[in-house]
Amino acid sequence: MPRESKRKKRERAERVYDLLAEEHPDARTALHHENAFQLAVATILSAQCTDERVNSVTPALFERWPTAAAMAGARPKDLEKVIRPTGFFRNKTKSLLGMTRAVVQEYGGEIPDSMEALVGLPGIGRKTANVILGNAFGRDEGIVVDTHVRRLSRRLRFTTHDDPEKIEHDLMDLFPRERWTMLSHLLIFHGRRVCVARKPRCEECVVSHLCPSSRV
Numbered sequence: 641m642p643r644e645s646k647r648k649k650r651e652r653a654e655r656v657y658d659l660l661a662e663e664h665p666d667a668r669t670a671l672h673h674e675n676a677f678q679l680a681v682a683t684i685l686s687a688q689c690t691d692e693r694v695n696s697v698t699p700a701l702f703e704r705w706p707t708a709a710a711m712a713g714a715r716p717k718d719l720e721k722v723i724r725p726t727g728f729f730r731n732k733t734k735s736l737l738g739m740t741r742a743v744v745q746e747y748g749g750e751i752p753d754s755m756e757a758l759v760g761l762p763g764i765g766r767k768t769a770n771v772i773l774g775n776a777f778g779r780d781e782g783i784v785v786d787t788h789v790r791r792l793s794r795r796l797r798f799t800t801h802d803d804p805e806k807i808e809h810d811l812m813d814l815f816p817r818e819r820w821t822m823l824s825h826l827l828i829f830h831g832r833r834v835c836v837a838r839k840p841r842c843e844e845c846v847v848s849h850l851c852p853s854s855r856v
């Protein structure tokens with residue numbers, strides 16, 4: 641493919657976004673939650689685990705420990721028992737207790753709504769912070785880069801990087817801020833349904849004419 645100017649790339653990115661938005665009108669986070677606390681907990685549990693499995697344990701979890709203050713006082717053994725099906729349950733228990741205790745001590749029991757404060761909490765990195773800010777607070781502070789976003793961004797040549805933070809930086813440069821949160825949902829949905837890891841279904845893909853990796 642010939643070298644693409646920044647302007648052309650932004651135009652192509654905009655068209656890809658619009659087509660994916662039409663194709664996946666249901667794109668949103670699959671983690672069930674009613675508030676920022678629940679989303680923070682669900683996102684921590686989702687590491688190395690499917691969203692469906694996380695959703696299967698969170699109702700019992702939130703019934704027993706409905707707030708950060710309640711969870712901060714949980715006995716580790718009790719918490720481990722409930723979240724065990726999500727895997728890595730000992731580490732996840734440590735993260736949940738560390739996160740909720742810090743939220744109680746430093747923020748009066750409320751999940752903070754800034755990137756700086758969120759990444760200062762145990763168990764929360766930039767990716768989790770972006771999930772919380774974008775989906776619980778409606779703030780486009782960054783772009784969630786998971787395995788799907790990474791793969792599609794590379795196939796669509798929105799980036800040549802492999803490192804999530806560099807990919808995020810390239811995407812932030814290409815797309816207007818108000819699209820950042822939805823962009824990652826769209827890429828994740830498209831990655832699950834069409835542009836799958838092993839054999840992308842380019843013949844069914846609505847953006848194949850805009851994709852440098854298209855096989856059709």
Ligand code: SF4
Nearest residue numbers: 835840842845848851
């Ligand atoms: S054309 Fe193929 S490689 Fe490109 S985004 Fe679509 S499915 Fe993925």
